[in-house]
Amino acid sequence: MSKKYDFGIVIGRFQPFHLAHQNLIKHSLSLAEKVIIILGSARSASDVKNPFTPAMREEIIRACFPDEANRLIFRAVRDYPYNDHVWTAEVQNIVAEVAEEKENAKISIVGFFKDRSTYYLNLFPQWNFEEFYSSDKKLLNLNASLIREKYFTESIDWKEFLPSQVSAALDVFRQTEDFANLQKEFQYLQKYKADTRFVGVPYEPVFLTTDAVVVQSGHILVIRRGHQPGKGLLALPGGFLASNMTLEDNAIKELKEETQIKVPAQVLRGSIKTSHVFDYPERSQRGRTVTFAYFIELESNLKDGLPRVKGGDDAAKAFWLPLSALGEKEDEFFEDHLHILRYFLGL
Numbered sequence: 001m002s003k004k005y006d007f008g009i010v011i012g013r014f015q016p017f018h019l020a021h022q023n024l025i026k027h028s029l030s031l032a033e034k035v036i037i038i039l040g041s042a043r044s045a046s047d048v049k050n051p052f053t054p055a056m057r058e059e060i061i062r063a064c065f066p067d068e069a070n071r072l073i074f075r076a077v078r079d080y081p082y083n084d085h086v087w088t089a090e091v092q093n094i095v096a097e098v099a100e101e102k103e104n105a106k107i108s109i110v111g112f113f114k115d116r117s118t119y120y121l122n123l124f125p126q127w128n129f130e131e132f133y134s135s136d137k138k139l140l141n142l143n144a145s146l147i148r149e150k151y152f153t154e155s156i157d158w159k160e161f162l163p164s165q166v167s168a169a170l171d172v173f174r175q176t177e178d179f180a181n182l183q184k185e186f187q188y189l190q191k192y193k194a195d196t197r198f199v200g201v202p203y204e205p206v207f208l209t210t211d212a213v214v215v216q217s218g219h220i221l222v223i224r225r226g227h228q229p230g231k232g233l234l235a236l237p238g239g240f241l242a243s244n245m246t247l248e249d250n251a252i253k254e255l256k257e258e259t260q261i262k263v264p265a266q267v268l269r270g271s272i273k274t275s276h277v278f279d280y281p282e283r284s285q286r287g288r289t290v291t292f293a294y295f296i297e298l299e300s301n302l303k304d305g306l307p308r309v310k311g312g313d314d315a316a317k318a319f320w321l322p323l324s325a326l327g328e329k330e331d332e333f334f335e336d337h338l339h340i341l342r343y344f345l346g347l
Contacts, residue, residue, distance in 0.1 A: 006105040008032030009095060009127065011120060013040040014057050015050055016147060016170060018161050020139040022064055025072075027132050028110040034071050035110075036098055037061065038091060042076035043330045045233050046178065048152060048186045049145075049285060056169070063165040073098055081280040081336055082343060088123045095127075114141075152186035188228040189285050196287065207284075209291040210251035211238030211337070213344045214261070214268075216298040216306055219320040220341060223258055226316035229285060230334035236341065237315065238291065248272070251294045259309045259318035263298065271296045276343060283336045295344040323347075 008028035014021055028035045039057050041050045052060075054076035062069055075094045080087040099105040108128040111121045121129065142161055150158035151170065159167040173179050196205055213236060214221040222234050239254040241247065252265050261268075272294050279290045298307070311317040321329065326347065330338060341347075 003031060003033045004106070005032040005108045005128070006034070006102045007095070007099055007107045008035045008130070009038065009107065009109040009124075010035060011038045011040065011091070011109070011111065013050065013144075014061065015041070015052055015144055016151070016162060017057065017061050017064070017166050018142055018144060018147060019136075019163060020134055020142040020161075021061075022163050023134050023136070023139065024110065024112065024132050025061070025065065028130075029065075029068055029071060031108065031110065031130055034073055036073045036075065036095060038094060039074065039076040041079050043078050045230070045331055045333060046182065047230070047285060048148065048182055048189065049282075051148070051179075051182050052173070056173075060166050060169045063169070064163045078330075080339065081283065082278065082339055084120075084123065087120075091124070092126075149186075152183050185229055185231075192229075192286055204288060207287065207289045208241040208247075209238055209289060210241060210247055210254060211236040211291050211293040211340060212251050212255040212296055213293055213341050214255065214259075214296045214298065215323075215345070216320075217300045218323050219306060220323060220326075220345075221259060221261065221309060222319065222321050223311060223315035224317040225334055226311070226314055232316075233334040234321075234329060234332045234337070235334040236293070236337045237318070238293075239314065241292075247292045248275075248294065251292070254313075255296075257313040258311070258315040260312045261318075262308045267298075268296055271298050273297050274344070276340075278336065278340055278343075280336060285335075291340070293340050293344070 008031050010025055010028050012021065025035060025037070039054045042054050044050055046053070058074045062072060065072060077087065077090045077094065095107065099107060108130045109121060109124050110130045110132055111118060112132045113121060139161070147158055147161065221237065223237050225231055225233050225235050237255045237258040238251065241250050245253065248269065252268055255261065255268065256265060273296070275292060275294045277290065277292055281288065283289060306320045309318040309320065323345070
């Protein structure tokens with residue numbers, strides 16, 4: 001019996017893939033001949049929010065549908081927290097490329113409006129929309145964040161809402177060094193949030209930081225983080241706003257401290273071309289954190305070359321990264337720092 005659609009589209013991070021996700025894909029398979037599963041948060045550094053790679057997620061999901069393997073098509077997309085249009089275009093291009101095999105393909109996106117995180121379901125009016133409702137009331141508000149929280153602690157009930165194939169794969173992952181590092185990160189973040197909570201205040205604290213995007217002669221100045229969170233990841237030089245400093249002063253101070261750049265502060269200040277506020281609500285796992293980033297473009301100097309830099313303060317290392325290397329280093333950047341520098345560079 002032919003299906004209602006040629007292709008069904010399911011979009012998600014699936015971190016981890018749980019029973020409600022499984023029911024969603026089952027429903028999609030009942031509607032469409034083939035289901036395109038688009039995995040979000042591709043090419044980003046592993047963290048406690050996105051611990052599993054696209055390859056691992058695909059393997060896990062396929063294991064849950066052993067008899068439907070030929071009907072599942074997997075693709076992965078990057079996050080673009082400051083540009084929905086680019087993200088939407090990537091999804092559109094993926095579907096167009098896959099659907100080329102079927103002339104005048106009938107396409108539907110399948111999903112459930114759970115909360116504000118599923119707003120993307122409204123971005124594709126060119127396709128039909130099939131809303132999915134779970135018949136199991138316990139699964140309606142299943143929370144992947146809570147499952148991850150239990151997974152990274154000593155809790156034993158994290159498997160309760162996972163397919164057995166997923167539980168088995170995550171048991172194996174728990175034995176790896178990657179898991180051990182993520183668990184340390186999780187523990188650090190839990191303590192951090194507890195220590196910074198405003199006791200007796202009926203709202204969560206909001207933190208202000210500054211970052212510096214410094215470029216010269218086709219290179220960008222980056223650091224390797226020396227401490228958690230994100231220890232070992234690439235980042236922009238920056239830090240929390242000091243209570244007695246302006247935003248601009250703080251940005252210059254943090255830049256000098258973390259990179260020890262051999263450029264006078266007044267030259268750095270005079271080389272600021274523009275600035276921008278980056279306030280994606282989930283940009284940091286530490287809590288609500290808004291950063292003011294400054295774009296500093298230093299004049300090329302063939303005689304002296306790039307200014308000398310050296311890691312200092314919270315930075316284990318500071319160095320000039322060729323812009324051509326951004327693609328290969330994409331999954332090594334902390335939080336949204338790659339998106340910040342791409343905003344200024346127009347990449």
